[in-house]
Amino acid sequence: MILAVDAGGTSTRAAVVDASGRCLGYGTAGGGNPKSAGYDRAVSAVFTAAETAVARVPRPVTLSLALVAMAGAGQTMSRRAIAERLTELGLRGEVKIEGDLLAMFHSGTDQQSGCVLVSGTGCVAARIADSRLELVSDGAGWLLGDAGSGYWIGHAVARAVVASLDGRGPDTKLTALMLESLQLERTGERIHGRPQVLLDLIEALYRLQPVELARFAPLAFEAGDSVAAGIVESAASAMAETLGAVRGEESEGPVVIGGSVAAAVLGAEPLLGAPLRAVLRDAEVIHVSDGLVGAAVLGLRRAGIPVDAIVFQRLHESVARSREEKLKTPAAPA
Amino acid sequence: MILAVDAGGTSTRAAVVDASGRCLGYGTAGGGNPKSAGYDRAVSAVFTAAETAVARVPRPVTLSLALVAMAGAGQTMSRRAIAERLTELGLRGEVKIEGDLLAMFHSGTDQQSGCVLVSGTGCVAARIADSRLELVSDGAGWLLGDAGSGYWIGHAVARAVVASLDGRGPDTKLTALMLESLQLERTGERIHGRPQVLLDLIEALYRLQPVELARFAPLAFEAGDSVAAGIVESAASAMAETLGAVRGEESEGPVVIGGSVAAAVLGAEPLLGAPLRAVLRDAEVIHVSDGLVGAAVLGLRRAGIPVDAIVFQRLHESVARSREEKLKTPAAPA
Numbered sequence: 001m002i003l004a005v006d007a008g009g010t011s012t013r014a015a016v017v018d019a020s021g022r023c024l025g026y027g028t029a030g031g032g033n034p035k036s037a038g039y040d041r042a043v044s045a046v047f048t049a050a051e052t053a054v055a056r057v058p059r060p061v062t063l064s065l066a067l068v069a070m071a072g073a074g075q076t077m078s079r080r081a082i083a084e085r086l087t088e089l090g091l092r093g094e095v096k097i098e099g100d101l102l103a104m105f106h107s108g109t110d111q112q113s114g115c116v117l118v119s120g121t122g123c124v125a126a127r128i129a130d131s132r133l134e135l136v137s138d139g140a141g142w143l144l145g146d147a148g149s150g151y152w153i154g155h156a157v158a159r160a161v162v163a164s165l166d167g168r169g170p171d172t173k174l175t176a177l178m179l180e181s182l183q184l185e186r187t188g189e190r191i192h193g194r195p196q197v198l199l200d201l202i203e204a205l206y207r208l209q210p211v212e213l214a215r216f217a218p219l220a221f222e223a224g225d226s227v228a229a230g231i232v233e234s235a236a237s238a239m240a241e242t243l244g245a246v247r248g249e250e251s252e253g254p255v256v257i258g259g260s261v262a263a264a265v266l267g268a269e270p271l272l273g274a275p276l277r278a279v280l281r282d283a284e285v286i287h288v289s290d291g292l293v294g295a296a297v298l299g300l301r302r303a304g305i306p307v308d309a310i311v312f313q314r315l316h317e318s319v320a321r322s323r324e325e326k327l328k329t330p331a332a333p334a
Numbered sequence: 335m336i337l338a339v340d341a342g343g344t345s346t347r348a349a350v351v352d353a354s355g356r357c358l359g360y361g362t363a364g365g366g367n368p369k370s371a372g373y374d375r376a377v378s379a380v381f382t383a384a385e386t387a388v389a390r391v392p393r394p395v396t397l398s399l400a401l402v403a404m405a406g407a408g409q410t411m412s413r414r415a416i417a418e419r420l421t422e423l424g425l426r427g428e429v430k431i432e433g434d435l436l437a438m439f440h441s442g443t444d445q446q447s448g449c450v451l452v453s454g455t456g457c458v459a460a461r462i463a464d465s466r467l468e469l470v471s472d473g474a475g476w477l478l479g480d481a482g483s484g485y486w487i488g489h490a491v492a493r494a495v496v497a498s499l500d501g502r503g504p505d506t507k508l509t510a511l512m513l514e515s516l517q518l519e520r521t522g523e524r525i526h527g528r529p530q531v532l533l534d535l536i537e538a539l540y541r542l543q544p545v546e547l548a549r550f551a552p553l554a555f556e557a558g559d560s561v562a563a564g565i566v567e568s569a570a571s572a573m574a575e576t577l578g579a580v581r582g583e584e585s586e587g588p589v590v591i592g593g594s595v596a597a598a599v600l601g602a603e604p605l606l607g608a609p610l611r612a613v614l615r616d617a618e619v620i621h622v623s624d625g626l627v628g629a630a631v632l633g634l635r636r637a638g639i640p641v642d643a644i645v646f647q648r649l650h651e652s653v654a655r656s657r658e659e660k661l662k663t664p665a666a667p668a
Contacts, residue, residue: 099526126527136527137500140536143489143544144496155477162478166471167579192433193460193470202474210477210544245501 002303003053003066003091004296005046006103007032009121013292014049015322016057019305021314023296026322027052033071042070047085054089061090067299068095069103069291098298101126102133103291104258106298110312114253115283117243119262121214123149125239127246128253131298137245142211148238150214150261156231157216158205164227165198172227177219221264229272236265237275244279254284263287293319336637337387337397337425338630339380340437341366341404343455347626348383349656350391353639355648357630360656361386367405376404381419388423395424401633402429403437403625432632435460436467437625438592440632444646448587449617451577453596455548457483459573461580462587465632471579476545482572484548484595490565491550492539498561499532506561511553555598563606570599571609578613588618597621627653 001024005014012032016025029052031037032045046068054061066086079095086095105116105128117125123146124139142151161178163169179186179197182204189196205213220231239262247255257266265273288294296315297307307315335358339348346366350359363386365371366379380402388395400420413429420429439450439462451459457480458473476485495512497503513520513531516538523530539547554565573596581589591600600607622628627649631641641649 133527135501137502138497140496140500140532141540143547144492144536144539145500147497147502158478162474163472163481166474166479167469168471168481168575193467198474202478205478206475213477241502 001057001061001063002296002299003050003063003086003089004292004299005032005049005066005068006100006290006292006295007042007046007049007068007070008100008290009033009036009071012045012049013290014046014053015292015296015319016053016061016063017296017300017315017319019300021296021300021307021311021318023315023318023322024058025053025056026319026326027055028326035071043081043085046082047089050086050089063089063091063093065093065299065303066091066095067098067295067302069098069100069295069298071100093303096299096302098295099133100291101136101139102128102131103294103298104288105256106131106294107258107288107291108256108286108294109254110297110307110309111253114255115243115247115251116256116258117239117262118258119149119235119239119265120259121150121211122146123152123239123242123259123261125242125246127248127251131301135246138242147242148235148261148265150217151211152238153220153231153235153261154213154216155210156234157219157228158213160227160231162198162202162205165195165201170227173223173225174219174228177223178216181216181219217261218264221268232265232268232272233275235261236268236273236277239265240275240279243276247279247283254286255280256286256288258288258290335391335395335397336630336633336639337384337400337420337423338626338633339366339383339400339402340434340624340626340629341376341380341383341402342434342624343367343370343405346379346383347624348380348387349626349630349653350387350395350397351630351634351649351652353634355630355634355641355645355652357649357652357656358392359387359390360653360660361389362660369405377415377419380416381423384420384423397423397425398427399633399637400425400427400429401432401629401636403432403434403629403632405434427637430633430636432629433467434625435470435473436462436465437628437632438622439590440465440628441592441622441625442590442620442628443588444631444641444643445587448589449577449581449585450590450592451573451596452591452593453483453569453573453599454593455484455545456480457486457573457576457593457595459576459580461582461585465635469580472576481576482569482595482599484551485545486572487554487565487569487595488547488550489544490568491553491562492547494561494565496532496536496539499529499535504561507557507559508553508562511557512550515550515553551595552598555602563603566599566602566606567609569595570602570607570611573599574609574613577610581613581617588620589614590620590622592622592624 012029014027027049029045029048034042083095112131127135138145161175186197220228346363348361361383363379363382368376417429446465461469472479495509520531554562
């Protein structure tokens, strides 16, 4: 048995799997990214998710390896700190840390080469060759990159609304949606040459952390006017550029796509996602929800267990089943 | 005699002027904006600049009014706190606080209506009618607006360099200039699918406060390739939109332009500043360096002293002369 963990920014998932690809236990916890959650909370999230997963496995539990997938892999997390906590859960082997991108790719395929594009709060693409990151594009964070991400779209929405309210930009339905979501009212009053509501909006938005602007991304898909459509289309173009930078003409293997924003852009009206769909035209495209299956694939292989199409399919299905059961069953009190 | 103070983000200027528009004393100090310098340091900067200005005025000094121009006028500064400190310098009347935009406008003209566009670290435009802000556009800060500002240009430069280094964007001379300014070297080494120098650059840039990206704005004027030219041209378009939002077809009065970035864009090759120059085509355009003369104009008028073209011209010339003398004379020890 091995332990696979996918530690993300908002939640952490863990699974105990056997050599045949069966998922024996599944658990979740809060954000496990040391950069956003902090070091101690990240270690705790990994432990809590693992503990829940292990609790459902028949005794005795002996885990021969733990593979933890996370962003900025291994740069900030100490494998020893995680290993110490996991020993009490039955870990008798090593802790391996791998990048979240690699795990996301392997969640979609048993092949070892191809490309992956993830657009959620951030946006990044990579070319994978022999299960290693060969080329990575973007993922440069909210200030410097993440073009086409949830932050990027939410930021564009906020700028469009501010520009509209002070007369620089065209009217847009985004304004009403954003004011509503912040419970701000248009009074018509003006202060020192500016609408009161604009001053209120600016104050409310600067009170957020910049990355929290990602929460306004859904408005771009909801508003249905040309300003909103322009933002979604620019996001699709940016994602297409990011993927295009890693996927050459002769690229082999599938393109695995993850993240809620990539899904929303591809699911938007045909015209809006066009730039991204054009890049994907000749590719085998596989959508995944997270990197847990991939963490298990990588973990099994690192433990010397081959993962062929049959094992992969079994992993895929049994992790999905465990996830559904988890959703139906309320968690037992700790 | 009245005291005029122009409290800016990086420096504060003060002048003592008489009813005829003669500048009797001039002084400077550090940043006097309470938002960036903090409340106490802002009050101190106003006091220090005023103290230096008053020191050069023949005794006895009696100031019948002090007019302090600053961004976000009066919203955060207590006039009483300033008045208390200025009493020891001979202030016998009120302290008035006015917006920096209004002072900037009145630095350029003795007229009471027209428009003003300021692009420095931030960017904002206003229509002035009867010496009051009638309509203001942008000035929404680095995250939400300031389109065409030094921050905006520097941010675009940083994003273009990051995109170029990870293959999403075209090659640009901005990259070499930016790496040089941060003393980073291109090694050709790659880590986890990314160039080492890109990781170093991203780390160095996130160590800055976002607004500090403004320091890279000059590179856009220096690089001389199409990526850099595109950034300058977008900045000119953004400024044109911001000014256009406040300046109707039938707008009266001159357009006063301030801020180093506006000057640089208008001074750039003819093609680059074109969008902004197109908006200015039929206007009387006046360039100013700061809001000190305007603070004096507003101060005299508030004290009931009319400022006509002759008084304005005298103010303009004598403040400029005091400034030059100050540059030549090292400050006396405090």
